[in-house]
Amino acid sequence: MSASFAMITLGCAKNEVDSNRMRALLVAANYVEKDDPTDADLVIVNTCAFITAATEEAIATILEAADLPRVKDYTSKLVVTGCLSSRYEHKAIANDSHKDTNTDNTSGDNNNDVLGMPLLAPTSELERELPEVSAFVSVANEDNIVAIANALLNIQNAKAPNELQTDLGVSKFIRNNESDTMAKSSDFNLGVSGAQVARIVDAPWAYIKIADGCSRRCSFCTIPAIRGPYRSFKADEILAEANFLVNGGVRELILIAQDTGLWHDKERGWNLAKLLDELATLYKDTWIRVMYLQPQGVTQELLLVMQRHSNICNYLDIPLQHASPEILLQMNRSGSGNEYLKLLAQIRDVLPDVSLRTTMIAGFPGETRLEAQASEKFIDQAGFNYVGVFEYSQEEGTKAAALTKQVPKKTAMARAQRLRDIADVHGFAQSEELVGKTLDVLVCGICEEGFYGRTQGMAPEVDGLLYIINDDKKSVDAAEPKFKIGDIIVVQVTQSVLYELYGIVQ
């Protein structure tokens, strides 16, 4: 009988991509996916540990999973992957031989031999704190999930990780112990040419990770420590993945990375603009969206490519974080509110109807009232469609955590709320301006109110939705649709409520 697994994913879109790859690898190796972790032989919690709140959520989820009856008696194995394992790893993945009393390890293998990886030091903080966890798998080792699962469940005749990767052509991710190589390499280059890419997606849209890691070193951020330096994935691999997804029915490809603007393929001499151009030309009936573009990556070349292709979403997500040049300097970032306003004007000049999203941090160490007001004034002038506002979070090991003038939490929260209130005024007004307009909408799913979708100006999971209604203002009956999930239909917007839109099919 096939072994089973359940996957619990926390955190951002990048983690979702990683989870989907692990799911695909396990399914290809004959594992059966279960929705309910209670029944699974292997429970995987793919964690986020980007900030303290995410770490706390990850630990709470792990403890919940550790409480499952089969995990408690070690007949089911609990595996923690993702940022938590990477952020707190002291060497590599753990073995659980010291605590597993129920498994007959007749193979004579110990996990160390099977995987060829160093054991986690028994003094590891994570291992001490979470003894129910059978293995902590760092981001760099996630593509070995099948070998790890086989070893933990004592599945015989398991394929070696590299054999398996060749079979599946999964090539983007780091193999055993490549974290060291990764740190030295600016280009990620593990390509298997002509690869078919294993991915499981459940929606008409899918994320494609075009790079991993970050070399920018913003002083508040743990990502470079967790994910290592920036490395672009090869164009061949991205194109293979796009092809796989579009052939599988995906109608929107969303390019993500910690900083998409830095993407390049040296061999081909391609940058992000060229990659977008290529994808938009190859897949004319598919939307292409780019997320997480640092301001330095917004070039005239990129804007002109976006202008040229109607299937590249008229949308830009540019994390700016603050408007005060002094605070930006302390953040190890560059620019100022005024420079950013010029950049936004340049963008709107080329893409007049573009939808714009940013993120801002309130309460960074040393932020004075005046500096907080600089961000407020900037958000008021910039007129973003969507703004994600975060209170600064003091993260162990970052440069900003050591700064002396930490802003009291209450003050940071109040400043963040002011920013949100200002952003909402503009965001709601931008939504209201769409009433009466006719827009293309990707039908994404069905909810209680009927079908819903998104316009090019709405990214999944972070922005608003558009609900499709009849002209009598009642929801379209999901039982007799004139369209299906995955269709791109034309809708006239009839109403806006906060960030949500309602519209009638044309």
Ligand code: SF4
């Ligand atoms: S650009 Fe800055 S905030 Fe974004 S991942 Fe890199 S270091 Fe972190």
